[in-house]
Amino acid sequence: MSQQLGALGPDQTAVAPTRRKWRVTRALLRNPMAVGSVVTLAVMTLLCLLAPLITGHDSMYSSVDHVNAPIGTEGWLLGGDAQGRDMWSRLLASISVSLTAALIGTGVAVIIGVVFGLVAGYVGRTIDSIASWVFDLVLALPSLLMLIVLLPVTRGSYQLTMMLLGIMLSPGVYRLVRNMVIGIRRELYIDAAKVAGLSTWRILTRHVFFVVRGPIVIQAAFIATICINVQAGLAFLGVGANTPSFGSMISLAFTNLYGEPIQLVWPTLGLVALTGALILFANAYRDALAGTTTAARRRSRRALADVVKRADEAAPTTEKPTEKALLTVRDLRIAYPRSDGSLNEVVHEVSLTVDSGEIVGLVGESGSGKTQTAFAMLGLLPHEAVVSAKELSLGGRPLLGLTPTELRELRGPDLAYIPQEPMSNLDPSFTVGSQLVEPLRRTMPRAQAKQRVLELLARVGIPDPPRTFHSYPHQISGGMAQRVLIAGAVATQPKVLIADEPTTALDVTVQAEILDLLRELQHELRMGVLLVTHNFGVVADLCDRVVVMRDGRDVETGEVRQIFHHPAHEYTRSLIDSILDEETVRTDAPASRAKEGVR
Numbered sequence: 001m002s003q004q005l006g007a008l009g010p011d012q013t014a015v016a017p018t019r020r021k022w023r024v025t026r027a028l029l030r031n032p033m034a035v036g037s038v039v040t041l042a043v044m045t046l047l048c049l050l051a052p053l054i055t056g057h058d059s060m061y062s063s064v065d066h067v068n069a070p071i072g073t074e075g076w077l078l079g080g081d082a083q084g085r086d087m088w089s090r091l092l093a094s095i096s097v098s099l100t101a102a103l104i105g106t107g108v109a110v111i112i113g114v115v116f117g118l119v120a121g122y123v124g125r126t127i128d129s130i131a132s133w134v135f136d137l138v139l140a141l142p143s144l145l146m147l148i149v150l151l152p153v154t155r156g157s158y159q160l161t162m163m164l165l166g167i168m169l170s171p172g173v174y175r176l177v178r179n180m181v182i183g184i185r186r187e188l189y190i191d192a193a194k195v196a197g198l199s200t201w202r203i204l205t206r207h208v209f210f211v212v213r214g215p216i217v218i219q220a221a222f223i224a225t226i227c228i229n230v231q232a233g234l235a236f237l238g239v240g241a242n243t244p245s246f247g248s249m250i251s252l253a254f255t256n257l258y259g260e261p262i263q264l265v266w267p268t269l270g271l272v273a274l275t276g277a278l279i280l281f282a283n284a285y286r287d288a289l290a291g292t293t294t295a296a297r298r299r300s301r302r303a304l305a306d307v308v309k310r311a312d313e314a315a316p317t318t319e320k321p322t323e324k325a326l327l328t329v330r331d332l333r334i335a336y337p338r339s340d341g342s343l344n345e346v347v348h349e350v351s352l353t354v355d356s357g358e359i360v361g362l363v364g365e366s367g368s369g370k371t372q373t374a375f376a377m378l379g380l381l382p383h384e385a386v387v388s389a390k391e392l393s394l395g396g397r398p399l400l401g402l403t404p405t406e407l408r409e410l411r412g413p414d415l416a417y418i419p420q421e422p423m424s425n426l427d428p429s430f431t432v433g434s435q436l437v438e439p440l441r442r443t444m445p446r447a448q449a450k451q452r453v454l455e456l457l458a459r460v461g462i463p464d465p466p467r468t469f470h471s472y473p474h475q476i477s478g479g480m481a482q483r484v485l486i487a488g489a490v491a492t493q494p495k496v497l498i499a500d501e502p503t504t505a506l507d508v509t510v511q512a513e514i515l516d517l518l519r520e521l522q523h524e525l526r527m528g529v530l531l532v533t534h535n536f537g538v539v540a541d542l543c544d545r546v547v548v549m550r551d552g553r554d555v556e557t558g559e560v561r562q563i564f565h566h567p568a569h570e571y572t573r574s575l576i577d578s579i580l581d582e583e584t585v586r587t588d589a590p591a592s593r594a595k596e597g598v599r
């Protein structure tokens with residue numbers, strides 16, 4: 001039986017822009033909430049456009065004979081209000097006013113917020129300071145009070161009022177866009193676009209706006225509901241009394257509440273349907289952007305349960321976990337939900353063991369599933385990952401289904417990790433020393449923890465431990481950062497150490513030193529080590545056993561020596577062949593000379 005089905009959440013898989021656009025549209029079409037809200041909005045808009053044809057009277061026309069006329073009176077579909085006006089035509093006119101109010105208010109807020117947010121976030125410096133100061137000032141103004149105070153200026157025109165409201169709501173859009181732009185302006189693809197000679201305008205509109213447009217749509221839908229409600233609220237208070245509006249309809253219905261309570265129902269229904277549709281659409285759009293909906297999540301869970309059940313039935317296992325295996329993985333599967341609820345399995349039935357005191361290499365080309373497998377053991381997979389295994393245990397203790405607290409207790413004393421990118425795994429806001437002392441504080445006093453960290457820094461070959469202790473990550477080199485992380489990983493003398501390509505980000509000489517250090521520490525502490533790498537040379541240098549992965553499967557497992565001499569799988573052979581033979585002397589001419597030769 002599988003031990004656990006992982007939790008599901010938004011799928012953040014990166015996909016090409018066009019495919020992503022269609023994925024969002026498809027996800028919207030499959031979501032009843034999105035379809036329902038769009039249909040509601042479309043029907044309301046259509047009714048407004050057809051109002052002159054489907055209503056018998058102008059919304060302002062009043063007939064004494066039709067004061068409080070009952071529903072179904074000929075030519076007065078919903079009857080008459082307390083002033084003898086056609087409720088049906090007033091309802092449609094109110095929808096039209098609300099939609100116009102939403103369009104004006106949202107349009108102004110979005111245009112101002114997006115333009116200034118893009119420019120301030122991208123250009124930064126003085127423009128950012130001035131714009132942020134102005135928008136903070138606008139944000140501090142009490143919007144509703146300002147709209148009432150400015151009535152002499154707007155003269156009750158709801159269009160002008162909504163323009164002012166749009167200005168007052170623009171800081172929300174500005175902040176959203178600015179913060180997102182600041183987050184992406186240092187991305188490498190933005191630098192690449194600059195180097196490719198794209199103008200700032202083109203970068204902003206093509207690359208930056210593309211990323212922020214989704215959240216803007218969601219924010220715009222919420223702003224539209226605010227505009228509709230504010231317009232109705234002001235009309236309820238009597239502002240712009242000549243304009244048909246949900247607010248004025250509700251206000252009049254209140255005066256007639258006991259005589260004709262039904263008159264309150266129509267505008268309330270209209271207001272709720274309009275704002276409800278906008279909010280539901282925003283939620284559905286957010287789900288579609290995130291790539292999954294509740295229904296899709298349910299479908300994914302069912303799909304995985306089926307897959308696991310079929311696998312269990314088809315191949316009842318007779319394999320028993322090795323007695324002495326410290327870390328055991330049996331038939332590990334990892335999948336991610338697609339937006340339609342089906343599962344994309346990226347790791348298929350991978351099995352491996354790591355014994356105490358041995359180094360096992362997990363080798364394979366990029367994308368073969370090595371990191372996913374390692375992260376499953378560490379409990380570091382994203383929460384949308386769907387994980388199952390016949391066994392995933394450390395020292396006999398199951399690793400799947402642990403609570404965050406149980407996982408925290410396990411990491412450190414039992415299981416430690418050395419990441420691929422040393423620099424991005426150190427927090428730039430804290431000194432190296434404080435980051436290393438913190439985990440040790442659980443088991444020893446601060447002074448002792450500091451002493452231990454200084455010893456560890458010396459042990460991993462840091463030349464001046466006190467100085468490095470007080471340095472910030474940007475003040476040390478990549479090689480030193482990796483030594484620091486190794487010191488942190490072995491500080492608690494873990495039983496198993498998982499090292500994910502620990503030398504990839506380092507230059508060749510430092511790589512060799514780090515591998516030597518790992519070998520020494522493993523020997524000293526008798527740890528089991530799982531070394532994730534794409535380099536068979538590293539495996540040959542360091543490992544006792546190796547598991548070869550390809551396309552999410554373990555294609556070959558065995559002793560390193562055995563596999564080097566007799567690789568059973570073609571893929572393993574090609575990986576071994578790809579090790580650079582240092583004895584090989586180059587015989588072809590360098591490209592520059594070859595060019596000369598051509599001339």
Ligand SMILES: Nc1ncnc2c1ncn2[C@@H]1O[C@H](COP(=O)(O)OP(=O)(O)OP(=O)(O)O)[C@@H](O)[C@H]1O
Binds near residue numbers: 013365369382
């Ligand atoms: N959050 C995710 N959602 C969907 N698929 C994912 C996710 N994370 C990883 N994958 C997929 O899982 C597969 C295995 O990725 P993994 O990072 O384990 O490969 P790897 O062998 O470690 O490669 P590398 O050496 O480049 O790090 C890839 O195809 C990747 O696209």
